[in-house]
Structure formats: C-alpha cells, structure tokens
Amino acid sequence: MTSAAALPLRERKKAETWAALHEAAASLALERGVDHTTVEAIASSAGVSPRTFFNYFEVKEDAIVGLREPVLEASKLSGISVTADDLVGQVSRLLMAVAWTAIGGTDRARRRLLIAQYxxxxxxxxxxxxxxxxxxxxxxxxxxxxxxxxxxxxxxFGPEEAARMLVMIAGVPIRFNLSSADYDPVEGISEETLDPSLTLLHHLLRKLS
Amino acid sequence: MTSAAALPLRERKKAETWAALHEAAASLALERGVDHTTVEAIASSAGVSPRTFFNYFEVKEDAIVGLREPVLEASKLSGISVTADDLVGQVSRLLMAVAWTAIGGTDRARRRLLIAQYxxxxxxxxxxxxxxxxxxxxxxxxxxxxxxxxxxxxxxFGPEEAARMLVMIAGVPIRFNLSSADYDPVEGISEETLDPSLTLLHHLLRKLS
DNA sequence: ATGCACAAGTGCATACTTGCACTGATGCAT
DNA sequence: ATGCATCAGTGCAAGTATGCACTTGTGCAT
Known part of the structure; x- marks a missing residue:
C-alpha cells in the first residue's frame, strides 16, 4: 500500500481534508438544503474543527460547490500567439481552461443538481x-x-492596459454563459457552449466597430 | 421651517437616518481606521440600533463609502438610439450615469481619501x-x-441575448477604469476618464474583429 | 377624529468569518 | 538519530450579517 503515494504525506493529508470537507458539504447540502447546513455540521462530519474549515474555503458555498484557487500553467500560456487572427478566441479558451482548474471534486451530476436548486x-x-x-x-x-x-x-496605452482590456473582452463570452438563465455548471463552460457565444461576440464586434 | 420639506415625513426621516449612518461611518473610519470601526459604534453614533444599520446597508463598507442602490430613469433610457453609430459609447455613458446614482453622500474629498487608504x-x-x-x-x-x-x-440569438452581451461590452471601459491602479473614486467614473478607455476599446475592437 | 394598513425600527437568536496565539506533526539538514 | 523550521490544525474572542417576531409612528381613507 505504498505505491499510489506520489505525494508527500503532508500534501496528501491536505488533499484528503479538502476532499472530506467538500464531500461532507455537498452531501449535507443535498440532503437537508444549503441553509440548513451549518459550517459546524460540515466540519464535524469531516472530522475537523470549524476553524479549520475556513482554512480551506473562503465561504461555505465554495465547499459545497467544490471550488479551489484557479491556476495558470506556463505551458498553456505559451500556446498563445499574439499575432494570430483569432486572438480573442484564443484568450477566451485560455480563460476557460483556467476557470476549469478552479473546479474540484468529481461528482458532476451532484454539482449540477445543487446549482440548479440553489x-x-x-x-x-x-x-x-x-x-x-x-x-x-x-x-x-x-x-x-x-x-x-x-x-x-x-x-x-501600454501593453499592460491593452492586456487588461483584451482579457476583459475575451471574458465576455464566458461571463455571458455564466449569466445565462439556463446555465449548466457542468457543460456551461466548455468548447461547445463557448463557441456560439464567441460567434455572437464577433458578430457584435463587427456590427459595432 | 416648513418650506424645504418637499418630501413626506417618512421619506425625509429615512433620508436623514441614511445620512446619519453614512456620516458616522465615514468620519469614524477616517479617524480610527476602517477595521477599528464597528457597526455597533456606527449605529450608536447615528442614534439607531445595529439591526437598523443593516436595513440600510448590505455591508459595513457601503456605509463608509456611501453607496445606494442604483436607479435607471426612463428619460435616460429613451435617449438611446439603437441604430446610431456609436452604440457602445452611448450604452457606456448610460452605464456610467446609472453607476453614479449609486454614489450618495457629498464629501468627495473624504471618499477619495478613504478609498486611497483602504x-x-x-x-x-x-x-x-x-x-x-x-x-x-x-x-x-x-x-x-x-x-x-x-x-x-x-x-x-434573440434581442435579450444581444442586449446582455452588448451591455457587457459597453461595461468594459468602465470596469477598466475601476480596475486601474490609480483609480480615483471621484474622477474615476466621468466623461473625461471614460473617453480614453472608450477609444482604447474601439481601437481593440477594430484590431480584433 | 377614528381606525387601519404599512413601513421603520428593534431585540433576540443564530450563524458566518476572521485574527491571534498556541500545539503538535512533518520534513529536512546535519 | 537529533534538532529545528515550518505548516496544518485548534480554541477562543470579537465582529459581521440575517431571519423572525414584535412595537410604534406615519399616512391615508373614511
């Protein structure tokens, strides 16, 4: 039972605590409702103190959904060509990829159910x-x-300003999807749903510029 | 002393309570710092209960800055011509106007000072x-x-979707200003600072579309 | 003027969230 | 193996925020 331990003990325990808290939060929220689920109950169900809960999650809701800090890997970034035609599309897809890294946990059906309900x-x-x-x-x-x-x-304006505004523009299609009434957390941020929104964006950009 | 009472008593008292809470919050925050200023102290200084404080402001910070719910007057909206050339600019300026209605209180210098500091x-x-x-x-x-x-x-896509994305695009220059490092809460949202950002937006839109 | 509907204000109970000081386990260098 | 630095986890105290039931003053219709 030593083979699967790719991580040092500390890291592994940390990941286990995260998973335990998320699991407890999601299952409790599902069975008794989000606002009848207290941090106290989540922590106790995960076997840690309430104080520890807040070392892992900023707010209760993050634990239920299973949200982590997003990360941007250098390899993803280096795939961007700033002179290519569809720069907005590239950056949108990069944003989408980074947004995905913020979503932990594995039970997609449960997440969909919870977000639909709350x-x-x-x-x-x-x-x-x-x-x-x-x-x-x-x-x-x-x-x-x-x-x-x-x-x-x-x-x-310098490159810093250009970057800031470029990323804001590229974020529009994703925010658009996230704000849709029928937003689906599982499919909501994906190539298939991004493309139509990106098309609408380009359509508007042409019309407005 | 009855001439200046354009409002019914109830409305006037409400406005007075709002102003008293904002005044107490801002002055206390200025003299002893934001996080040494408790809601308890603000409420007591304004002569109301802490519970009442939260009938006026969602969070403590809003009372310090003096933020209200924004409103959109019908007259402003009817000034928009959806077939005109600079639709993005029009909507940006409308957004700016609405954003301004969210800013209450009169002491601009104090607000600038507080936001610069916190x-x-x-x-x-x-x-x-x-x-x-x-x-x-x-x-x-x-x-x-x-x-x-x-x-x-x-x-x-229908008009609802087009509107949603159009407004997101028009919001970019304002968000851009709000996110600037040297953001000035007094001048930050104004025609003068909006125009350059609007120019940059149009510049990028042309470059990217 | 009287009575009624409503909105402002309140007290209380509960829960969320954070800073701080402390403890113990872990990992690392010797 | 031993010692040390670091970090996960904890307990406590204070403060923030919200739902609920209740009181009272205001505005309005009769």
Whole structure:
C-alpha cells in the first residue's frame, strides 16, 4: 500500500481534508438544503474543527460547490500567439481552461443538481472568473510586452492596459454563459457552449466597430 | 421651517437616518481606521440600533463609502438610439450615469481619501457595477426588442441575448477604469476618464474583429 | 377624529468569518 | 538519530450579517 503515494504525506493529508470537507458539504447540502447546513455540521462530519474549515474555503458555498484557487500553467500560456487572427478566441479558451482548474471534486451530476436548486451557488463561479481573469491578464501582459506590435501602445496605452482590456473582452463570452438563465455548471463552460457565444461576440464586434 | 420639506415625513426621516449612518461611518473610519470601526459604534453614533444599520446597508463598507442602490430613469433610457453609430459609447455613458446614482453622500474629498487608504473599499464600486449592468441590460433589451434590425436575432440569438452581451461590452471601459491602479473614486467614473478607455476599446475592437 | 394598513425600527437568536496565539506533526539538514 | 523550521490544525474572542417576531409612528381613507 505504498505505491499510489506520489505525494508527500503532508500534501496528501491536505488533499484528503479538502476532499472530506467538500464531500461532507455537498452531501449535507443535498440532503437537508444549503441553509440548513451549518459550517459546524460540515466540519464535524469531516472530522475537523470549524476553524479549520475556513482554512480551506473562503465561504461555505465554495465547499459545497467544490471550488479551489484557479491556476495558470506556463505551458498553456505559451500556446498563445499574439499575432494570430483569432486572438480573442484564443484568450477566451485560455480563460476557460483556467476557470476549469478552479473546479474540484468529481461528482458532476451532484454539482449540477445543487446549482440548479440553489442559484446563488452558481454566482460563486462568477467570482472565481475574476480570479481567473487576474491570472490570465498577468500572463497576457507579459506576452504583449514582448511583441513589437503591442509593446508600443497606441493612444498612450501600454501593453499592460491593452492586456487588461483584451482579457476583459475575451471574458465576455464566458461571463455571458455564466449569466445565462439556463446555465449548466457542468457543460456551461466548455468548447461547445463557448463557441456560439464567441460567434455572437464577433458578430457584435463587427456590427459595432 | 416648513418650506424645504418637499418630501413626506417618512421619506425625509429615512433620508436623514441614511445620512446619519453614512456620516458616522465615514468620519469614524477616517479617524480610527476602517477595521477599528464597528457597526455597533456606527449605529450608536447615528442614534439607531445595529439591526437598523443593516436595513440600510448590505455591508459595513457601503456605509463608509456611501453607496445606494442604483436607479435607471426612463428619460435616460429613451435617449438611446439603437441604430446610431456609436452604440457602445452611448450604452457606456448610460452605464456610467446609472453607476453614479449609486454614489450618495457629498464629501468627495473624504471618499477619495478613504478609498486611497483602504483599496478594498473601492472594490465595492465594482460590485455595484453588476447592479447597474443588470438595470441597463433590462432596459436595452426592451429597446432592441422593438427594433426590427435587432429583434430578429442572427445566429439563433434573440434581442435579450444581444442586449446582455452588448451591455457587457459597453461595461468594459468602465470596469477598466475601476480596475486601474490609480483609480480615483471621484474622477474615476466621468466623461473625461471614460473617453480614453472608450477609444482604447474601439481601437481593440477594430484590431480584433 | 377614528381606525387601519404599512413601513421603520428593534431585540433576540443564530450563524458566518476572521485574527491571534498556541500545539503538535512533518520534513529536512546535519 | 537529533534538532529545528515550518505548516496544518485548534480554541477562543470579537465582529459581521440575517431571519423572525414584535412595537410604534406615519399616512391615508373614511
């Protein structure tokens, strides 16, 4: 029973505690409702103190949904070509990928059920988009700064400003999906649902610019 | 002393309580710091109970900054021409106007000082942009639905979807300003600072579309 | 003027959230 | 193996936020 331990003990226990808290939170919320599920109950069910709960999650809802801090891997970033045609599309897909890293836990059906039943759980996804955008903006700013076509800002704006606004624009299709009435947390952020929104965005950009 | 009473007694008292709470919150925060200012102290200084405080403000920070629910007047909305050239600019300016209605209180210098000193106070402005966008989206959706050029959605999207995304795009320059490092709460949302950001947006839209 | 509907304000109970100081287990260097 | 630095976890205290039931003053219709 030593083979599967790719991680040091500390890391593994941390992951186990996270999973235990998420599992407890999701199953309790499902069976007795979100607001009849106290942090106290979640923590006790996971075998830790309430104080520890808040070392893992900012708010109760995050534990129920299973949200983590998003991360941006360097390899993903280096796949971006700032001179290519569909830069908005590229950045949108990058944002989507980063947003996905914020979603932990494995039971997709349960998450879908919970968010359908308690819409304000879904609103936390939007909050995590802000975090994802922050990460991506940093990365894109780095890329733009290296490219001659972008590094000299027109109109008195530098690459940092361009990156910030570019990522905001690229975030629109994703925010659009997240704000749809029939938002599905499982399929809501995916290539299939992103593409139509991206098309609408391009359609509007052409119409408006 | 009866001449200035344009409002019924109830309304006036409500406005007075709001002002008293805001005044107490802002001045206490300024003199002893935001997190040494308790709701208890604010309420007591304004002569109401702590429970009443939360009938006026969602969170402590809103009382300090002086934030209210934004409103969209019908007259503002009817000034929009959905067939005009600079639709994005029009909607941006409308959003800005609505965002302004969320800012109460009169002491601009104090607000600037407080937000400069405690950046997370400024983040509440961004939250109120969401409310402003919701209002404007509703209104714009109504306008688009009446216009033949928009009412038949291309690509399987209707006017509701077009409005949602249009307003998101129009919100970008304002969010851009709000997220600037040197964001100034007094001048940050104004024609002068909106225009350059709007120019950058149009610049990018042309470059990307 | 009287009575009624409603909204502001309150007290209480409960729960969420965070800072701080402390403990013990882990991992690492020697 | 031993010692040490670090980090997960904890208990406690304070403060933030919300639902509910209740009181009272206001505005309005009769």
């Amino acid at each position: 819409p304000n759980l879904g609103r936390r996804h939007m909050d995590y988009m802000v975090k994802a955008e922050r990460l991506v903006t940093e990365g894109i700013a780095g890329l733009l700064a290296q490219d001659p076509a972008w590094s000299v800002g027109a109109e008195g | 950046p997370n106070l400024g983040r509440r402005h961004m939250d109120y942009m969401v409310k402003a966008e919701r209002l404007v989206t509703e209104g714009i959706a109504g306008l688009l639905a009446q216009d033949p050029a928009w009412s038949v959605g291309a690509e399987g």
